[in-house]
Amino acid sequence: MWKVVGHEEAVALLSKSMEKDMLSHAYLFVGPPQVGKTTLAMNLAQGVNCLESPSDRPCGECTQCRRIALGQHPDVQVIDLVANASGTGIRREIGIDQVREVQHAATLKPYDGKYRVFIFQDASSLSSEASNALLKLLEEPPESVLFILLTSDAESILPTILSRCQWIGLNHLPLSSIANELQQALGTPPQEAIDLARLSKGRIGWALEAARDPKILEDYAAELERMASLLDENLEDRFAYAEEMATLYARNREKAIGQMKMAVSWWRDLLVLKKGEGEFVSNTPAIEALQRHARWVSSRQVVEAIKMTRDTIGYMEANVNPRLALDVLMLSLPRRRE
Ligand SMILES: [Zn+2]
Structure with a gap:
């Protein structure tokens, strides 16, 4: 049984390919963070190694399926980001050493199952050396090997890698x-x-x-509170925030972009409140701060802030001097006059 929630089209396509024995050597699962890409990849890894008949794979019950679910299968590897030193400091990425290990492992026959499966978390964080090494593997894929690349940002992956993967898009549920x-x-x-x-x-x-985990909601509320307080704060505090965000971006791109998107949703909620449609506010833990700011900020200022924040995300994703883009954003946000 597929454990992934939703994504019916993707599941149907993968099931059919498995049944007909027409799987691609490499897949790219593209979709926003935390919509189920890893779960789907683990399910596919189970499917290709499952002991049940093709139409019942993955069963979730056999020894292969269970060991994969527990992360204890020797033929299924998740390649995660590690902290590596780069020109601009420490960067979390998938480095060349990790891909070299994959290169070696991929030449070996499956140890226990039918396929060796390599799941690349956040494939947009492959270093350029690692990308080139992976490309070589994808150009001449060894037998009985399946590569699954996961990303929320396909544009920052080497086009030659993209062209060798079958794309599967996963959307918000x-x-x-x-x-x-x-x-x-x-x-x-x-x-x-x-x-x-x-x-x-x-x-x-x-x-x-x-x-x-209640702490996740607490942290989320704290982050929203911080964003709200920026509108009261002086420029010095705003620049401190820009610096923090740029540092976070250098260390963990996905998290930084996620926080900026949270800012967009916070502003959108403000607009919703300005229109008197409070029941549609999504950031409910921040409702008090939202109501406080809705009293003084104008709708036009909110629309402008949404646009500026979105543009800043675009600059960050394109890697155009994130610190500068964030500074400009901080200068442009509306400010409460006492
Ligand atoms: Zn099974």
Whole structure:
């Protein structure tokens, strides 16, 4: 049984390819963070190694499926980001040494299962050396090897790598799917499940984590509070925030972009409140600060702030001097006059 929530089209396509024995050597799962890319990749790794008949794979029950789910299968490897020193400091990336290990392992026959599966978390963080080494592997893929690349940002992957992968797009999940899953899998009470699903903005992984660990919601609320306080603060504090965000970006690109997107949703909520549609606010933990600011900021200023924040995300994603882009954003945000 596929464990992934939603993504019916992707599941149907992969099941069919497995049944017909027409799998690609390499897949690229593209979608926003925490929508289920890793879960789907693990399910596919189970599927190709499962002992059941093709139409029932992955069964989730056989020894192969269970060991993969527990992360204890010698033929299934997840290649994660590690901290490496680079020209501009420490950067979390997938480095050349990691891909060399994959190169070596890929030449060996599967040890216990039918396929060796290599799952690359955040493939947009491959260093350029690592990208070139991976490209060589994809150009001449060894037998019985399956590569699964995961990313939320396909544009920053080498085009020659992209052209050798079959793309599978995963989107945000509908609120109802997430709320249902929270209730069924974790027994979350209905109203709480709906609130969390709304806050998750379609990211099932975030919703499940937040339902299990209250600290996630606390941190989230603290981050929203910080954003709200920037509108009261002086320029010095704003530049300090820009510096922090640029440092975070250098260390963990995805997290920094995620926080900026959170800022966009915060501003959008402000607009919703200005229109008197408070029931559609998604950042409910920040409702007090949102109401406080909705009293003085104009709708035009909010629209402008959303645009500026989005542009800044674009500059950051394109790697155009993130610090400068963030400084410009901080200068442009509206400021409460006492
Ligand atoms: Zn199985």
